[in-house]
Amino acid sequence: MSMDEVTLAPGATLGPHGIVLPGATIGARTTVGPGSLVTRGDTVPADSRWLGNPIAAWPARQGE
Numbered sequence: 001m002s003m004d005e006v007t008l009a010p011g012a013t014l015g016p017h018g019i020v021l022p023g024a025t026i027g028a029r030t031t032v033g034p035g036s037l038v039t040r041g042d043t044v045p046a047d048s049r050w051l052g053n054p055i056a057a058w059p060a061r062q063g064e
Contacts, residue, residue, distance in 0.1 A: 002040075009046065033058060 004022035008014065012026040015034030020026065024038045027046030032038060037053040044050055049058035 031058070 002022055006020045006022065007025040008020075009026060009028035009030070011029040013031050014020065014026065015032060015036060017035045018032050018038070019036070020032075020038040021040040021042075023041040024044070025042070026032060026038065026044045027048070029047050030044050031049045032044065032055060033049070033051035035053065036051055036055050038044060038050075039054050042055070044055070050056065051058045
């Protein structure tokens with residue numbers, strides 16, 4: 001088993017049933033959607049939205 005720190009910066013949110021593997025960092029004010037997987041060692045940039053398994057950029061709604 002591998003252990004490492006997981007970092008959620010201020011204002012970051014992780015949706016229900018989301019999984020963050022060791023060594024990952026989620027940037028400030030970033031949203032990771034429900035049931036999503038942040039893989040080992042990933043650095044998710046601040047002020048962004050992510051979704052899926054593994055995560056990918058959350059599609060923008062029309063008009064955004």
